[in-house]
Amino acid sequence: MTVPDDRRYTDQHEWTLVQAGDEGATVVRVGITDHAQDALGDIVFVQLPDVGAELAAGDPMGEVESTKSVSDVYAPVAGTVVAVNDALADTPETVNADPYGAGWLVDIRVDADGDDPTTDLLDAAAYQVLVDGS
Amino acid sequence: MDPRTSPLHDRHVAAGAKLADFGGWSMPIEYTGGGVLAEHAAVREGVGLFDVSHLGTATVRGPGAAAFVDACLTNDLGRIGPGQAQYTLCCVPDGEPQAGGVVDDLIVYLHAEDDVLLVPNAANAAEVVARLTAAAPAGVTVTDRHAEVAVLAVQGPRSPQVLSLLGLPGELSYMSFVTGVGGGDAEVTVCRTGYTGEHGYELLVAAERAGELWDQLVEVGGDEGLRLCGLGARDTLRTEMGYPLHGHELSRDITPNQARSGWAVGWRKSAFWGREALLAEREAGPSRSLWGLRAPGRGIPRPGMAVLDAAGTRIGEVTSGTFSPSLRTGIALALLDTAAGVEEGADVAVDVRGRPQPVTVVRPPFVESHVR
Numbered sequence: 001m002t003v004p005d006d007r008r009y010t011d012q013h014e015w016t017l018v019q020a021g022d023e024g025a026t027v028v029r030v031g032i033t034d035h036a037q038d039a040l041g042d043i044v045f046v047q048l049p050d051v052g053a054e055l056a057a058g059d060p061m062g063e064v065e066s067t068k069s070v071s072d073v074y075a076p077v078a079g080t081v082v083a084v085n086d087a088l089a090d091t092p093e094t095v096n097a098d099p100y101g102a103g104w105l106v107d108i109r110v111d112a113d114g115d116d117p118t119t120d121l122l123d124a125a126a127y128q129v130l131v132d133g134s
Numbered sequence: 135m136d137p138r139t140s141p142l143h144d145r146h147v148a149a150g151a152k153l154a155d156f157g158g159w160s161m162p163i164e165y166t167g168g169g170v171l172a173e174h175a176a177v178r179e180g181v182g183l184f185d186v187s188h189l190g191t192a193t194v195r196g197p198g199a200a201a202f203v204d205a206c207l208t209n210d211l212g213r214i215g216p217g218q219a220q221y222t223l224c225c226v227p228d229g230e231p232q233a234g235g236v237v238d239d240l241i242v243y244l245h246a247e248d249d250v251l252l253v254p255n256a257a258n259a260a261e262v263v264a265r266l267t268a269a270a271p272a273g274v275t276v277t278d279r280h281a282e283v284a285v286l287a288v289q290g291p292r293s294p295q296v297l298s299l300l301g302l303p304g305e306l307s308y309m310s311f312v313t314g315v316g317g318g319d320a321e322v323t324v325c326r327t328g329y330t331g332e333h334g335y336e337l338l339v340a341a342e343r344a345g346e347l348w349d350q351l352v353e354v355g356g357d358e359g360l361r362l363c364g365l366g367a368r369d370t371l372r373t374e375m376g377y378p379l380h381g382h383e384l385s386r387d388i389t390p391n392q393a394r395s396g397w398a399v400g401w402r403k404s405a406f407w408g409r410e411a412l413l414a415e416r417e418a419g420p421s422r423s424l425w426g427l428r429a430p431g432r433g434i435p436r437p438g439m440a441v442l443d444a445a446g447t448r449i450g451e452v453t454s455g456t457f458s459p460s461l462r463t464g465i466a467l468a469l470l471d472t473a474a475g476v477e478e479g480a481d482v483a484v485d486v487r488g489r490p491q492p493v494t495v496v497r498p499p500f501v502e503s504h505v506r
Contacts, residue, residue: 044171063487066457067171068170070436093171
């Protein structure tokens with residue numbers, strides 16, 4: 001199970017990766033981790049928020065379903081949904097195949113004055129410890 | 135209590151199985167490198183090998199053993215002869231609370247009039263054995279063989295080739311069984327049955343010989359594309375066929391009339407457990423019936439979710455639901471209130487965590503059966 005060190009993580013098994021933002025704001029890409037997709041098994045349905053949705057940190061923003069179970073996905077940061085990965089509607093298995101890349105879920109725009117809004121989240125080493133302990 | 139494990143447990147671990155608890159047994163849910171979708175496809179298109187040793191096994195032996203079983207369980211053993219198996223139900227006897235409710239559904243193997251083998255579900259095996267033991271007449275002995283017998287399922291259109299390569303008899307009519315030799319010199323009972331909707335077999339073998347048989351099946355099955363399959367795929371396969379699973383579509387609270395399992399009841403028999411209660415319910419008409427629900431898309435109804443009519447009124451409850459790998463849509467089984475007057479083709483909705491998701495009422499199976 002891989003944990004890339006270019007991004008930060010939540011204890012709910014989401015990852016966040018800061019993208020290039022526009023003026024005064026930062027865009028954070030969000031997905032679920034390799035550990036999460038493996039625990040779920042074959043993912044067959046992904047429910048994502050609408051573009052424009054306003055989220056507080058910790059809000060449930062979507063669901064990832066496998067044949068056996070459903071798992072909520074929570075917003076790791078507060079902001080506005082500016083993009084969702086529409087390709088997952090027809091090919092949700094991409095989340096299994098490439099959870100850190102093509103299997104991304106949403107982009108959230110955060111008013112952060114150029115600061116990194118994910119600094120309070122877990123770094124790769126801390127997330128690895130969390131996974132190893134579970 | 136630690137879960138019990140199959141005699142094949144070490145092989146599952148070595149094969150990278152993800153394990154889960156099934157009726158007190160730790161069993162493979164899926165295998166690394168496979169997954170539910172690939173394992174499901176293998177059974178529909180090729181061949182899959184399942185360990186279902188969590189299923190119980192019990193013998194009923196002695197003069198009149200078959201007649202005794204026939205007077206307890208619902209189906210009519212007179213419909214089959216020695217060498218044939220039958221799906222049947224163990225219901226709560228009349229006079230007890232929930233009379234006519236289902237203690238378990240099981241397969242009966244009729245070896246001879248004085249020799250019957252039962253294959254109940256893992257979680258219910260002990261109760262079925264206890265009830266039969268308490269009721270058995272002098273000379274008839276009920277013996278729990280749960281730990282002594284392993285059950286393997288070889289399922290899929292290429293399953294006859296796999297059995298043939300192993301020298302096991304495969305030319306059997308549906309629900310017939312014979313005893314052959316495989317897995318070294320182990321005695322194997324081969325039955326043309328299964329829980330997938332495909333042509334397939336279930337193999338009963340002594341627990342201490344199960345490993346050899348498993349290894350041989352894996353070896354000869356390689357050329358046929360045999361894939362190890364877990365109980366996750368078994369569930370998607372059986373749900374596509376609309377087969378009931380005890381604890382979901384059948385239970386003490388759900389009678390055979392409600393679950394449309396009346397075909398497994400010998401209504402003309404003079405005695406079986408729950409007969410009076412079930413006849414009365416059949417006469418009056420059940421208050422609810424089992425239906426299939428098909429979603430237009432990938433959203434998945436899950437057990438316990440409410441089924442709603444067009445006005446948003448609750449008319450029933452989902453008992454099983456999954457993603458159909460064959461249809462690429464959500465499917466479900468649900469008990470719908472008779473009073474709602476729902477017919478095949480009706481548009482209703484499932485309350486999916488607060489979102490009403492439209493579904494269509496259908497008659498299972500969701501995909502064509504190939505068992506015969």
